[in-house]
Amino acid sequence: MKKLYGISKVIFPLLIIGLIIYLFYAQPFGHRPIKFGSTYMTMNNDFYQTLNEPIANEIDDHNDILYSRNPELSVNNQVNEINNFIKNEVKVIFINPVDGTSTKLIRALKKAHQAGIKIIVVDSQLENSSNYVDCTIRSNxxxxxxxxxxxxxxxxxxxxxxxxxxxxxxxxxxxxxxxxxxxxxxxxxxxxxxxxxxxxxxxxxxxxxxxxxxxxxxxxxxxxxxxxxxxxxxxxxxxxxxxxxxxxxxxxxxxxxxxxxxxxxxxxxxxxxSPLQIGKVAIKVAYKLINHQKVKKEIILPVKLIxxxxxxxxxxxxxx
The missing domain is CATH 3.40.50.2300 (Response regulator)
Known part of the structure; x- marks a missing residue:
């Protein structure tokens, strides 16, 4: 019995040390996950599913969190999603606007921007966006x-x-x-x-x-x-x-x-x-903004005739 007790005294600390090492590499101490939100006009289009893939993958690699939403071509839905992103304290919103001229949508995004959230528009533009959009990434x-x-x-x-x-x-x-x-x-x-x-x-x-x-x-x-x-x-x-x-x-x-x-x-x-390229550029820009690095206000990607x-x-x- 004493022998078993002695062995357990050795094994138990080793298990604790092993667990600490595992947790250190799996999730570095002090890392607080950064929250992101994405809302594209509709997910009933594989273009936006593909665009979101490199964003989701990179966020996952950083052990951060992405809230992906689908407004289903409804401005009201998209406004509600943005308000929920604000409540969830996301740091960045990726948006493809249902209606780039919508007063309600623009008002919600201005509210998010005033709360310190970075706004990245993908595959389109928003009207008069210079004072509330941090970066627009789109095709030519x-x-x-x-x-x-x-x-x-x-x-x-x-x-x-x-x-x-x-x-x-x-x-x-x-x-x-x-x-x-x-x-x-x-x-x-x-x-x-x-x-x-x-x-x-x-x-x-x-x-x-x-x-x-x-x-x-x-x-x-x-x-x-x-x-x-x-x-x-x-x-x-x-x-x-x-x-x-x-x-x-x-x-x-x-x-x-x-x-x-x-x-x-x-x-x-x-x-x-290229939705893949738009997504790759968007997530790169997002982490730069989080780290207070300068980015271009607009990035235009080339297109090709097929x-x-x-x-x-x-x-x-x-x-x-």
Whole structure:
């Protein structure tokens, strides 16, 4: 019995020491997890899921905490999420705004900023944001529209164009502006109409289908993003118009790239942006802000045109 007692006197302290060493390396003493919040206009889009991945991974590597939320295209939901981030005392908010011009949303973000929270906008912009947004990270959306227009004019002698847009998203407004400014001096290219969408295929499908059934005359679609383009394509196929309407889009999603790789009759081009790169830059900026380092107020990432001719240079099974 005495022998067992003596052994336990040796083993027990060793176990305690081992536990302390483990805890030291697993979670360094003195580390208080930093809290982050992310809210993107909708998580029903793998673009935002992909954008969030490098952010979540880096935060996890730092043993910090990320609250990821989904406003489901509702400004009110997004405002509530921001207010909850304030209550949870997050240090940084990553946001893709449901409506970049919303007074309610801007008011909530100003409140967060006044509470000392850093605000990082991704893949879009907010109106008059210089005094409450710390950094905006986005693709060159204007140039994306320009590239679509130039590709269209190089492939077609003329076009009657239906634009699928989302006026509440400033990034989309810039894309459409780039497209329109590029074609406006060519009298052979006409914008016949614009349809407002939410950027989702389930929303664009019925709207384009209704437009087709009205017998409107158009032969080209300029789509704000690939999700919207997929819905439009489904409507075209449902109305047996597959050989008559060309589609130009923006995103570089897996679905559209696969269609380009098989030379789909309708899909002519998409302009690729990189949600992975946006996410990587965003989390790098976030930790710099936390450590009181200077960052640029705006970081604009380049975009690339993808067609059936250069699709072999791109990964078609995921995002670039």
């Amino acid at each position: 959306n204007y140039q994306a529209g320009v590239l679509c227009a130039k590709e269209l004019m190089s492939k077609q002698k003329s076009a009657n164009i239906l634009i699928l847009q989302q006026p509440t998203a400033i990034s989309v407004v810039d894309r459409i502006k780039g497209f329109e400014n590029t074609i406006k001096n060519n009298k052979n290219f006409h914008i016949v109409d614009k349809i407002n969408t939410t950027g989702q295929s389930e929303n664009s499908y019925p709207k384009v289908q209704k437009y087709l059934k009205q017998g409107k005359n158009f032969d080209t679609i300029m789509s704000l993003n690939d999700k919207t383009a997929v819905g439009a394509l489904a409507a075209i196929n449902a109305n047996n118009k597959s050989s008559k309407i060309a589609i130009y889009s923006i995103d570089g999603s897996e679905n559209i790239k696969k269609m380009l790789s098989t030379q789909n009759a309708n899909v002519k081009a998409t302009v690729a942006q 067609t059936s001719k250069n699709i072999k240079n791109f990964n078609i099974t995921g995002w670039q």
